[in-house]
Amino acid sequence: MPAQASNATDAGPDVLPPIQPSEGPDFVQLLTPEGERVEHPDYSLDITDDEIRDLYRDLVLVRRIDSEATALQRQGELGLWANLLGQEAAQVGAGRSLTDADFAFPTYREHGVAYCKGVDPVTLLGLFRGTSQGGWDPQEHGFGLYTIVIGSQTLHATGYAMGIQRDGGQGAAMAFFGDGASSQGDVNEAFVWASVFNAPVVFFCQNNQWAISEPLERQTRIPLYQRARGFGFPGVRVDGNDVLAVLAVTREALARAREGSGPMLIEAYTYRMGAHTTSDDPTRYRLAAELETWKLKDPIERVKAYLSRSGAGDADFFASVDQAADDLAAHVRAGCLALPDPDPLSLFDNVYAEGSPLLDEEREQMASYLASFADTEAVH
Amino acid sequence: MPTHPTSTMTLGKALNEGLRKAMENDPKVLIMGEDVGRLGGVFRVTDGLQKDFGEDRVIDTPLAESGIIGTAIGLAIRGFRPVCEIQFDGFVFPAFDQIVSQVARLHYRSAGNVKVPITIRIPYGGGIGAVEHHSESPEAYFAHAAGLKVVTCSNAVDAYSMIQQAIACDDPVIFFEPKRRYWDKAEVDTTASADPLWSANVVREGITATLITYGPSVRTCVEAAAAAEVDGHDLEVIDLRALSPIDWDAVFASVGKTEHAIVVSEAPVFASLAGEIAARISEKCFYSLEAPVLRVGGYSTPYPTSRIEEDFLPDLDRILDAVDRSLAY
Numbered sequence: 001m002p003a004q005a006s007n008a009t010d011a012g013p014d015v016l017p018p019i020q021p022s023e024g025p026d027f028v029q030l031l032t033p034e035g036e037r038v039e040h041p042d043y044s045l046d047i048t049d050d051e052i053r054d055l056y057r058d059l060v061l062v063r064r065i066d067s068e069a070t071a072l073q074r075q076g077e078l079g080l081w082a083n084l085l086g087q088e089a090a091q092v093g094a095g096r097s098l099t100d101a102d103f104a105f106p107t108y109r110e111h112g113v114a115y116c117k118g119v120d121p122v123t124l125l126g127l128f129r130g131t132s133q134g135g136w137d138p139q140e141h142g143f144g145l146y147t148i149v150i151g152s153q154t155l156h157a158t159g160y161a162m163g164i165q166r167d168g169g170q171g172a173a174m175a176f177f178g179d180g181a182s183s184q185g186d187v188n189e190a191f192v193w194a195s196v197f198n199a200p201v202v203f204f205c206q207n208n209q210w211a212i213s214e215p216l217e218r219q220t221r222i223p224l225y226q227r228a229r230g231f232g233f234p235g236v237r238v239d240g241n242d243v244l245a246v247l248a249v250t251r252e253a254l255a256r257a258r259e260g261s262g263p264m265l266i267e268a269y270t271y272r273m274g275a276h277t278t279s280d281d282p283t284r285y286r287l288a289a290e291l292e293t294w295k296l297k298d299p300i301e302r303v304k305a306y307l308s309r310s311g312a313g314d315a316d317f318f319a320s321v322d323q324a325a326d327d328l329a330a331h332v333r334a335g336c337l338a339l340p341d342p343d344p345l346s347l348f349d350n351v352y353a354e355g356s357p358l359l360d361e362e363r364e365q366m367a368s369y370l371a372s373f374a375d376t377e378a379v380h
Numbered sequence: 381m382p383t384h385p386t387s388t389m390t391l392g393k394a395l396n397e398g399l400r401k402a403m404e405n406d407p408k409v410l411i412m413g414e415d416v417g418r419l420g421g422v423f424r425v426t427d428g429l430q431k432d433f434g435e436d437r438v439i440d441t442p443l444a445e446s447g448i449i450g451t452a453i454g455l456a457i458r459g460f461r462p463v464c465e466i467q468f469d470g471f472v473f474p475a476f477d478q479i480v481s482q483v484a485r486l487h488y489r490s491a492g493n494v495k496v497p498i499t500i501r502i503p504y505g506g507g508i509g510a511v512e513h514h515s516e517s518p519e520a521y522f523a524h525a526a527g528l529k530v531v532t533c534s535n536a537v538d539a540y541s542m543i544q545q546a547i548a549c550d551d552p553v554i555f556f557e558p559k560r561r562y563w564d565k566a567e568v569d570t571t572a573s574a575d576p577l578w579s580a581n582v583v584r585e586g587i588t589a590t591l592i593t594y595g596p597s598v599r600t601c602v603e604a605a606a607a608a609e610v611d612g613h614d615l616e617v618i619d620l621r622a623l624s625p626i627d628w629d630a631v632f633a634s635v636g637k638t639e640h641a642i643v644v645s646e647a648p649v650f651a652s653l654a655g656e657i658a659a660r661i662s663e664k665c666f667y668s669l670e671a672p673v674l675r676v677g678g679y680s681t682p683y684p685t686s687r688i689e690e691d692f693l694p695d696l697d698r699i700l701d702a703v704d705r706s707l708a709y
């Protein structure tokens with residue numbers, strides 16, 4: 001375990017270095033973009049080729065869920081889609097580090113984590129199709145509802161972790177958030193809470209370089225992982241496009257949290273290869289050249305290169321994964337189209353756990369109002 | 381700049397032109413918010429302004445609403461006129477404390493020594509098929525806070541002038557923009573003299589009943605009034621424009637004439653602005669009313685998923701149903 005990322009500079013605010021490039025000892029990488037296994041002094045991963053094949057499969061399937069959903073949005077079947085293209089390794093690495101005892105608190109983009117937590121991708125689509133507000137049972141999956149209000153869930157994760165401390169349970173919480181979210185008061189408060197209560201929570205920040213149109217420099221003048229130090233817990237930057245490194249670092253952070261060593265901040269350094277959402281047009285604010293450099297660091301290609309070179313993955317294997325992706329895409333598409341429109345009267349369901357006479361009255365009103373149309377239609 | 385004083389523009393573009401004019405007229409006017417600069421806002425309302433007025437005056441802020449409003453207060457104390465954009469209605473709440481506890485009270489607490497001429501622009505309302513937190517109508521929270529003024533435009537003509545008036549106002553103004561009407565077009569005469577900011581607008585005259593409404597529901601009410609003609613009803617439609625304070629004279633004059641009042645808005649009816657309006661009318665027009673004041677609005681639920689939002693939002697049928705009920709008294 002690294003003691004504490006120490007990259008403090010004595011320089012004053014006017015001469016702060018630009019946000020560091022993704023290299024050097026503070027950058028955990030175990031698989032290079034070219035598919036070479038490399039060592040890191042603080043993090044290692046005992047992993048078999050079989051397991052790497054499984055991770056490859058996860059990455060490909062998650063990307064396929066994402067591209068199918070994007071296509072469904074383009075065809076008018078979803079109102080919106082927040083794509084994760086480019087962030088597959090960050091999400092699969094973190095998602096596969098979580099055990100059943102751990103609880104994840106996602107943003108709106110964590111489709112890969114959802115997949116790892118066993119949430120049917122079709123269920124995810126309900127929120128974006130407008131047929132449900134979430135759709136899965138967070139308790140069943142250890143996977144919270146998507147949280148659109150930026151940063152809120154980091155406090156929920158911290159409180160959940162405080163609960164684990166108090167009921168003698170196992171496991172840890174993991175809070176997902178973005179580089180933009182790091183500016184929110186809630187996120188900074190979560191850091192304070194987690195720190196002073198030594199809560200078993202891992203803060204997993206996917207720094208995808210952009211918050212809609214705003215670049216990282218609009219949120220921070222130092223590398224994000226270094227913020228942890230000021231709050232009193234360790235921070236580490238990992239190659240977010242390296243599924244092995246992310247898995248190693250998140251496993252370690254969770255183990256540390258579970259054994260009572262408190263929170264940790266992980267900055268998964270990655271890139272949002274697509275638009276912010278299907279409503280966004282990134283050509284208005286960033287250069288295509290940037291995307292080209294990141295394509296060279298693609299999270300899937302490097303695993304494929306590794307498997308091919310080591311012989312652990314042959315043509316049959318890759319073909320079988322592609323087939324599985326096609327099958328999953330077909331499932332996503334058919335499931336999406338079959339999602340039922342909610343009954344208008346379901347509007348009133350679950351607003352309260354114990355009901356409310358006001359809602360009973362309103363439901364009654366709406367029911368008779370809707371029935372009045374049914375009558376008219378029957379007459380015609 | 382439009383080359384002719386009169387041109388056809390969308391409500392969104394009219395806001396953009398109004399902001400531009402305000403920035404030209406007063407170098408102290410600043411724009412701040414998430415994605416307002418390079419992107420020009422997610423609805424493009426600030427499109428081109430950073431290019432023309434620079435990054436010091438059109439500020440892409442870090443992603444933190446409390447920070448946007450809190451720093452705007454400091455800028456205002458320093459003599460600036462910040463125009464803050466909250467990206468969507470549902471994202472104003474991280475800033476709620478700064479708005480109701482600080483923005484709203486500074487003038488009062490400083491015995492009038494500190495002015496807080498901040499304008500807070502909030503795209504609001506539903507009907508665009510969005511995911512949660514993108515379709516809300518939180519106006520009542522702000523109207524309830526003493527010290528804030530609250531306005532909302534319903535069309536491009538008003539948008540152009542009202543945004544400038546709001547910015548020029550020495551009080552903090554919450555400026556609600558009906559996001560599903562951003563693309564509605566109208567002829568805007570940029571040289572015309574504008575109505576006062578605190579005045580309601582009778583958008584359709586009639587004698588059968590009064591529809592009192594604002595923001596996105598104005599168009600719905602005008603359409604309902606047109607449909608009601610078929611039944612021989614001649615509805616008056618009042619666009620309040622200002623939600624706090626309210627132009628009561630215009631409301632009472634209309635209700636005195638029609639003797640029937642129906643308040644229409646997207647916000648859930650319970651404990652809403654519509655409730656305040658209904659209560660006032662009942663108090664002041666008691667002897668002219670032929671029926672209790674009715675309210676048509678959202679239900680007492682969180683804003684629903686988009687596939688059933690049409691059942692939540694007041695539409696022509698629900699408005700006309702209320703008209704029938706009012707006239708049946």
Ligand SMILES: Cc1ncc(C[n+]2csc(CCOP(=O)(O)OP(=O)(O)O)c2C)c(N)n1
Pocket residue numbers: 109148149150177178179180181182208210211212272276414443445467471474
């Ligand atoms: C409180 C709040 N403010 C604004 C928004 C609008 N918004 C949605 S996503 C986003 C950018 C988020 O950036 P980041 O945290 O980096 O996450 P990413 O989208 O890159 O995954 C913004 C401003 C929001 N959802 N919530």
Ligand SMILES: [Mg+2]
Pocket residue numbers: 178179180206207208209210211212
């Ligand atoms: Mg981001």
